Amino acid sequence: MTYCVAMRLDAGVVFLSDSRTNAGVDHINTFRKMHVFAKEGERILVLMTAGNLSISQSVVNTIREKLGARGNNLDKVKNMFEAAKHVGDCLREVHGRDAAALEKFGLDFSSSLILGGQIKGEEPRLFNIYAAGNFIEATRETPYFQIGESKYGKPIIDRVISTRTSLDEAAKCALISMDSTIRSNLSVDLPLDLLIYERDALRVRQHVKITRDTAYYGQIRKQWGEHLRQGFAELPDPDWETL
Amino acid sequence: MTYCVAMRLDAGVVFLSDSRTNAGVDHINTFRKMHVFAKEGERILVLMTAGNLSISQSVVNTIREKLGARGNNLDKVKNMFEAAKHVGDCLREVHGRDAAALEKFGLDFSSSLILGGQIKGEEPRLFNIYAAGNFIEATRETPYFQIGESKYGKPIIDRVISTRTSLDEAAKCALISMDSTIRSNLSVDLPLDLLIYERDALRVRQHVKITRDTAYYGQIRKQWGEHLRQGFAELPDPDWETL
Numbered sequence: 001m002t003y004c005v006a007m008r009l010d011a012g013v014v015f016l017s018d019s020r021t022n023a024g025v026d027h028i029n030t031f032r033k034m035h036v037f038a039k040e041g042e043r044i045l046v047l048m049t050a051g052n053l054s055i056s057q058s059v060v061n062t063i064r065e066k067l068g069a070r071g072n073n074l075d076k077v078k079n080m081f082e083a084a085k086h087v088g089d090c091l092r093e094v095h096g097r098d099a100a101a102l103e104k105f106g107l108d109f110s111s112s113l114i115l116g117g118q119i120k121g122e123e124p125r126l127f128n129i130y131a132a133g134n135f136i137e138a139t140r141e142t143p144y145f146q147i148g149e150s151k152y153g154k155p156i157i158d159r160v161i162s163t164r165t166s167l168d169e170a171a172k173c174a175l176i177s178m179d180s181t182i183r184s185n186l187s188v189d190l191p192l193d194l195l196i197y198e199r200d201a202l203r204v205r206q207h208v209k210i211t212r213d214t215a216y217y218g219q220i221r222k223q224w225g226e227h228l229r230q231g232f233a234e235l236p237d238p239d240w241e242t243l
Numbered sequence: 244m245t246y247c248v249a250m251r252l253d254a255g256v257v258f259l260s261d262s263r264t265n266a267g268v269d270h271i272n273t274f275r276k277m278h279v280f281a282k283e284g285e286r287i288l289v290l291m292t293a294g295n296l297s298i299s300q301s302v303v304n305t306i307r308e309k310l311g312a313r314g315n316n317l318d319k320v321k322n323m324f325e326a327a328k329h330v331g332d333c334l335r336e337v338h339g340r341d342a343a344a345l346e347k348f349g350l351d352f353s354s355s356l357i358l359g360g361q362i363k364g365e366e367p368r369l370f371n372i373y374a375a376g377n378f379i380e381a382t383r384e385t386p387y388f389q390i391g392e393s394k395y396g397k398p399i400i401d402r403v404i405s406t407r408t409s410l411d412e413a414a415k416c417a418l419i420s421m422d423s424t425i426r427s428n429l430s431v432d433l434p435l436d437l438l439i440y441e442r443d444a445l446r447v448r449q450h451v452k453i454t455r456d457t458a459y460y461g462q463i464r465k466q467w468g469e470h471l472r473q474g475f476a477e478l479p480d481p482d483w484e485t486l
Binding site (some may be wrong): 169224 | 278324347369371392394395396397398401402403411412414415416419423424426428437448451453457458459462463466467468470471472474475477479480481482483485486
């Protein structure tokens with residue numbers, strides 16, 4: 001499986017993805033799931049993928065192929081809504097090619113994408129694109145999207161994130177959400193791709209790969225675990241007389 | 244949906260269940276999912292159910308019907324392994340009656356049960372019984388089971404619970420795990436059933452219903468939420484130079 005999360009805040013957008021892909025426990029591999037399409041000073045688009053890896057790769061390849069060619073593409077689209085439609089179209093192209101063949105083998109056409117970023121003249125925007133190529137956009141009330149193994153890491157986001165959260169705080173929350181997922185689900189694992197997009201920067205200042213050797217990740221994992229255990233110790237014990 | 248969790252510790256067993264049942268968002272109701280079969284001084288068995296409500300109720304009714312009658316039943320079984328087999332048999336009886344008819348309506352025979360407790364002469368034991376009537380038992384390495392919407396509340400258990408955890412600590416952890424689930428998933432909700440079984444007591448000393456008005460639950464929810472937010476504030480911000 002996969003776990004990816006993106007948060008659209010007043011200050012910008014935070015993207016985090018893992019890199020584990022599996023087709024059964026004996027087929028576990030590492031693939032990047034974060035793809036950046038950038039024209040400095042004009043547009044930054046970040047795409048994250050979950051679901052069937054062959055579909056994800058075909059979508060990314062289809063998008064890339066169109067970049068240089070005639071017709072609509074991510075370098076030309078005028079705004080993020082057009083960008084989401086374009087990615088949806090590319091997904092539908094892959095569906096047209098593969099879905100019937102997959103079905104013959106009893107395989108779902110499973111794909112879920114997160115597309116976020118900013119095109120000059122607009123605010124940063126964030127979309128969740130479904131397998132059918134339709135999509136929804138993040139709002140002030142629901143400023144984040146998750147794809148893949150999303151449930152383990154959802155409670156911590158629900159408790160912490162609002163659009164006013166700072167980029168650093170949101171990055172920490174995304175990393176803790178990822179750590180909770182990794183601890184509880186074997187099919188999600190390091191290395192991670194973390195990308196922080198600052199509103200109106202129109203270029204990527206922070207994009208890092210996080211591995212087992214990344215000291216900062218180890219540090220916040222450890223500190224967070226200790227904080228949680230300490231929190232339990234501090235919670236009052238149930239008083240069975242009054243409960 | 245449902246969320247139930249049970250933890251088998253050195254000190255006893257903790258059981259917690261929610262009470263929400265839904266068949267679509269316009270059919271949300273409250274049903275108890277925790278059922279206690281007790282003979283003080285001799286045996287305490289606690290059954291929690293998830294899945295299709297009609298199956299859960301039929302299983303519980305089948306178990307109860309057999310209690311007074313001839314043949315094997317939960318009042319007679321000599322140990323917890325026999326008890327789990329008996330519950331599995333009752334589930335298979337319901338499967339025999341209902342599965343084919345459900346299938347005609349495109350419905351899975353979905354059922355997942357947790358059975359735990361103690362019968363005199365044995366240690367407390369805990370089982371997870373699947374829809375097919377087969378089951379697994381909790382071990383020192385994996386001392387807890389969850390059924391229903393289990394993913395949201397799993398990370399906190401994975402971080403906190405070992406067999407050496409005290410009953411009060413485990414009860415707090417179960418309640419926080421439930422609170423995380425309730426916050427992130429509409430289909431799980433109060434009231435809750437919390438039952439603490441102390442090893443070798445062979446009777447239930449603590450079995451409480453927790454509602455919105457239960458002061459203790461409100462208190463630990465609030466304190467825990469504050470503790471998490473404070474924890475984030477204390478985590479070091481990422482240092483992008485060295486990351």
